[in-house]
Amino acid sequence: MTTEFPYMEVDSELCKGCQLCIDVCPKGVIAISDKLNSYSYHPAYYTGEGCTGCGLCFYACPEPGAIRVVKP
Amino acid sequence: MAKVFEKPASFYSEFERKSAGHKKTTHYCPGCGHGNVHKMIAEAIEDLGVAERSVFVSPVGCSVFGYYYFNSGNFQSAHGRAAAVATGIKRANPDSIVMSYQGDGDLAAIGTAETVHAANRGENISVFFINNAIYGMTGGQMAPTTMIGQRTTTTPRGRTEVDHGNPVRMCEILATLPAPTFITRVGLGNSKQIMQARKAIRKALQIQIEGKGYSFVEILAPCPTGWKMDPPEARDHLTKVMEEIFPLGVYKDVSDEAEAGHWNRISKPFDVEARHAYLQSMKTPLSLEPVPLAKDLACKFAGFGGQGVLTLGLFLAQVGMKAGHQVSWIPAYGPEMRGGTANCSVNICRGRIGAPTVDHPNVLVVMNQPSLDMFEDTVVDGGWIFVDSGICTGVPDRKRLRAIMLPATEIADKIGSPKVANVVMLGAICAATGIFGADYVKETLRIIIKRKELLDTNLLAFDAGWQAVVEQG
Amino acid sequence: MARQFMKGNDAIILGALAAGCRAYYGYPITPASEIAHAASLHFPALGGVFIQAESEVAAINMVYGTAGMGIRAMTASSSPGFSLKQEGLSYIAGAELPCVVVNIVRGGPGLGNIAPEQADYFQITKGGGHGNYRLIALAPNSAQEMCNLTMLAFDLADKYRNPACIMADGITGQMMEVVDIPEPKPIPFDHRSWAVHGDAQTRQNLISSIFLEPEELEKHNLKLDRKYREIMAHEVRHETYRTEDADLVVVAYGVTSRIVYSAIDQAREAGLKVGLLRPITIWPFPSQAVAEAAQKAKQILVVELSTGQMVEDVQLAVLGRCPVHFYGRCGGMVPSSNEILSECERILAGGKN
Numbered sequence: 001m002t003t004e005f006p007y008m009e010v011d012s013e014l015c016k017g018c019q020l021c022i023d024v025c026p027k028g029v030i031a032i033s034d035k036l037n038s039y040s041y042h043p044a045y046y047t048g049e050g051c052t053g054c055g056l057c058f059y060a061c062p063e064p065g066a067i068r069v070v071k072p
Numbered sequence: 073m074a075k076v077f078e079k080p081a082s083f084y085s086e087f088e089r090k091s092a093g094h095k096k097t098t099h100y101c102p103g104c105g106h107g108n109v110h111k112m113i114a115e116a117i118e119d120l121g122v123a124e125r126s127v128f129v130s131p132v133g134c135s136v137f138g139y140y141y142f143n144s145g146n147f148q149s150a151h152g153r154a155a156a157v158a159t160g161i162k163r164a165n166p167d168s169i170v171m172s173y174q175g176d177g178d179l180a181a182i183g184t185a186e187t188v189h190a191a192n193r194g195e196n197i198s199v200f201f202i203n204n205a206i207y208g209m210t211g212g213q214m215a216p217t218t219m220i221g222q223r224t225t226t227t228p229r230g231r232t233e234v235d236h237g238n239p240v241r242m243c244e245i246l247a248t249l250p251a252p253t254f255i256t257r258v259g260l261g262n263s264k265q266i267m268q269a270r271k272a273i274r275k276a277l278q279i280q281i282e283g284k285g286y287s288f289v290e291i292l293a294p295c296p297t298g299w300k301m302d303p304p305e306a307r308d309h310l311t312k313v314m315e316e317i318f319p320l321g322v323y324k325d326v327s328d329e330a331e332a333g334h335w336n337r338i339s340k341p342f343d344v345e346a347r348h349a350y351l352q353s354m355k356t357p358l359s360l361e362p363v364p365l366a367k368d369l370a371c372k373f374a375g376f377g378g379q380g381v382l383t384l385g386l387f388l389a390q391v392g393m394k395a396g397h398q399v400s401w402i403p404a405y406g407p408e409m410r411g412g413t414a415n416c417s418v419n420i421c422r423g424r425i426g427a428p429t430v431d432h433p434n435v436l437v438v439m440n441q442p443s444l445d446m447f448e449d450t451v452v453d454g455g456w457i458f459v460d461s462g463i464c465t466g467v468p469d470r471k472r473l474r475a476i477m478l479p480a481t482e483i484a485d486k487i488g489s490p491k492v493a494n495v496v497m498l499g500a501i502c503a504a505t506g507i508f509g510a511d512y513v514k515e516t517l518r519i520i521i522k523r524k525e526l527l528d529t530n531l532l533a534f535d536a537g538w539q540a541v542v543e544q545g
Numbered sequence: 546m547a548r549q550f551m552k553g554n555d556a557i558i559l560g561a562l563a564a565g566c567r568a569y570y571g572y573p574i575t576p577a578s579e580i581a582h583a584a585s586l587h588f589p590a591l592g593g594v595f596i597q598a599e600s601e602v603a604a605i606n607m608v609y610g611t612a613g614m615g616i617r618a619m620t621a622s623s624s625p626g627f628s629l630k631q632e633g634l635s636y637i638a639g640a641e642l643p644c645v646v647v648n649i650v651r652g653g654p655g656l657g658n659i660a661p662e663q664a665d666y667f668q669i670t671k672g673g674g675h676g677n678y679r680l681i682a683l684a685p686n687s688a689q690e691m692c693n694l695t696m697l698a699f700d701l702a703d704k705y706r707n708p709a710c711i712m713a714d715g716i717t718g719q720m721m722e723v724v725d726i727p728e729p730k731p732i733p734f735d736h737r738s739w740a741v742h743g744d745a746q747t748r749q750n751l752i753s754s755i756f757l758e759p760e761e762l763e764k765h766n767l768k769l770d771r772k773y774r775e776i777m778a779h780e781v782r783h784e785t786y787r788t789e790d791a792d793l794v795v796v797a798y799g800v801t802s803r804i805v806y807s808a809i810d811q812a813r814e815a816g817l818k819v820g821l822l823r824p825i826t827i828w829p830f831p832s833q834a835v836a837e838a839a840q841k842a843k844q845i846l847v848v849e850l851s852t853g854q855m856v857e858d859v860q861l862a863v864l865g866r867c868p869v870h871f872y873g874r875c876g877g878m879v880p881s882s883n884e885i886l887s888e889c890e891r892i893l894a895g896g897k898n
Contacts, residue, residue: 156609161611
């Protein structure tokens with residue numbers, strides 16, 4: 001995924017669905033999926049628009065590699 | 073230039089040591105604070121450029137598997153001992169960057185002593201303390217930091233002051249110590265707190281890198297499983313309830329004033345030559361002509377503590393060593409010490425010394441009455457007994473033993489100090505038994521008496537003891 | 546020859562320095578404290594580390610940290626303190642780290658007293674802490690051996706990546722004798738395959754005793770067991786004195802063996818054929834030598850400063866080949882050579898007098 005806009009991405013297999021990223025996102029652009037991943041968690045996902053690349057979700061996420069944020 | 077927030081390189085790309093589950097996720101529960109702190113530490117290690125030098129010490133508790141994740145040197149330590157292990161690592165290799173990562177049970181209950189004393193020594197390490205007010209790994213029991221009223225599996229009715237004591241505040245305790253450089257409490261309750269925690273973690277490592285000493289970062293962390301809350305609820309609980317008991321803030325920070333390198337310790341390998349030179353410098357600088365020994369000596373020297381009987385034994389043993397013989401010396405030890413007497417046993421032998429203990433001396437010196445009472449009968453028939461007749465009231469059996477009676481302490485006092493009564497006795501022993509000549513012993517004394525201002529008195533004492541025996545014929 | 550008159554406790558540090566030990570962590574306790582005194586004087590002078598730890602527990606865990614760096618480290622204590630170190634020793638053995646620990650044994654149980662005993666034999670030779678592990682255990686009986694066996698202990702510890710223990714009684718620690726100053730040796734072991742040095746090359750290594758999966762932990766235990774069998778096959782050390790024609794062989798170690806030397810000389814003068822078998826390693830135990838002695842001798846007598854601990858290993862080695870007698874003193878009481886001689890006479894007379 002390449003874009004000129006900031007974005008965040010969630011590796012749905014590494015997400016444990018704790019929702020802390022959703023909680024801290026100032027723009028409210030992260031949501032929880034209806035689908036289950038293979039570890040039976042509902043992973044978070046980027047709704048696709050409005051990310052400022054602030055990185056707060058990255059630090060709020062307890063998993064080392066579940067969230068990646070890019071600010072071009 | 074794009075800014076990318078992603079998994080720091082100081083994490084392993086895959087967590088190969090993890091035994092079960094996904095090799096790219098942690099073993100922690102959803103919403104657990106450990107993962108956040110791990111991430112911020114890994115990022116700091118990378119950013120500060122110390123990845124190759126880093127050594128991470130995992131505790132016992134939920135973070136027992138810290139070594140699954142950090143691409144650093146890793147130690148797993150016993151419960152509560154991480155600060156001691158970290159001390160052993162850092163002191164052995166001061167170039168390493170050592171992190172002790174511990175939970176509340178580990179750091180503030182079973183490891184309180186190690187924590188306090190590592191801080192008190194100002195160990196140049198970084199301690200990360202995860203306080204979630206509960207024992208997670210073992211099943212939600214009370215932690216030292218569990219709050220009053222909090223229900224845990226061992227406080228089913230809630231913690232009370234009277235039954236369980238109050239929550240322990242480690243920052244406040246450690247801040248009373250002079251040595252620590254940086255002590256702070258941060259939280260993971262919201263983004264602002266998380267970014268402050270990130271800053272504190274980096275600062276703690278930076279202080280260590282600069283050799284500025286001990287840092288302690290307490291991080292209030294949620295345990296959604298142990299607290300029986302969902303993750304967002306647990307974060308709220310942290311800011312609303314936990315912070316009341318554990319106020320965030322900097323409790324001590326002298327990092328600006330601290331001199332860089334002040335807390336670096338020296339540890340260097342010493343090669344064989346250095347060790348050889350050092351050990352050779354320890355040898356006794358003396359070689360005298362060997363003196364043949366007519367008979368093996370088994371001696372006992374006894375008296376009150378302070379009369380110098382142990383030193384008397386040491387002097388005679390050292391003369392024996394210079395003369396080329398096997399010698400042993402044992403201070404009064406165990407049951408022999410009863411009755412207010414001090415004594416020692418000395419063997420001087422031509423060959424190997426068997427029993428170093430002396431049960432039946434052929435030379436006995438007694439400088440007080442209890443010693444005479446206790447040891448006279450142990451002397452072999454025909455053996456020598458030397459009695460300080462100015463102090464002892466009794467008289468030994470002159471038919472069975474060769475007895476020399478002399479007021480050694482009085483003689484010593486006239487010379488200038490009652491403390492040299494033991495050397496008066498040494499002169500008497502040598503004169504009576506003829507084992508070592510006067511010049512020979514005095515030459516030895518010149519070398520082994522460390523305080524040179526006392527040497528003349530000692531030499532006079534030796535001569536006086538020798539003379540007293542000669543006069544007795 | 547460079548010689549020095551020194552305490553057994555001081556000689557331990559002489560040996561440690563010669564062996565290239567670089568760190569000492571300890572806690573004061575009688576009758577072992579002179580070891581810490583000497584370490585505090587000499588280690589910093591050579592650029593090494595000395596810490597008076599807050600506890601015995603902390604001291605042994607500091608050893609764990611330094612040993613895990615592949616650097617020679619040691620601690621020393623006496624019985625109550627040695628009990629406290631058991632946790633750390635189990636972890637060190639589990640993580641396969643080399644180090645040397647010294648126990649200058651005093652009277653027990655509990656606080657007991659500061660007088661000499663040998664009643665920590667079980668604790669030292671049978672494990673002490675939790676889990677399947679052993680300490681390599683050496684039992685010096687002179688100040689010179691305190692030095693020399695400490696040097697050997699460091700080499701054995703490195704060779705097998707296992708803690709090695711010097712077990713001495715309080716007398717051997719407190720006694721002063723003439724010691725030949727040892728020649729230092731280079732350390733012929735490379736630790737880079739397992740140690741964490743805090744550098745790039747050893748970054749992948751892990752110092753740990755945790756094996757979560759039962760299959761893995763069993764494998765680890767079996768590996769340790771193979772190592773212990775290898776030690777038992779190659780590292781047994783003992784000495785004998787006048788056993789060639791002995792009707793009665795006395796088995797004793799530490800200071801007790803010294804008293805037995807004297808008793809044997811007395812016995813021989815009286816025409817009694819008595820000899821000494823002295824274990825130098827108490828683990829691994831010289832079982833084969835004891836078995837061979839039992840084959841030739843008519844009787845075995847075990848003398849210890851305890852109510853009977855090593856005697857069990859002797860009985861296991863003898864396997865009923867001949868009678869095994871026991872004579873022990875404890876609580877700090879030390880037998881005289883006459884006492885031991887009387888016991889020998891009693892046994893050789895058929896136990897009648």
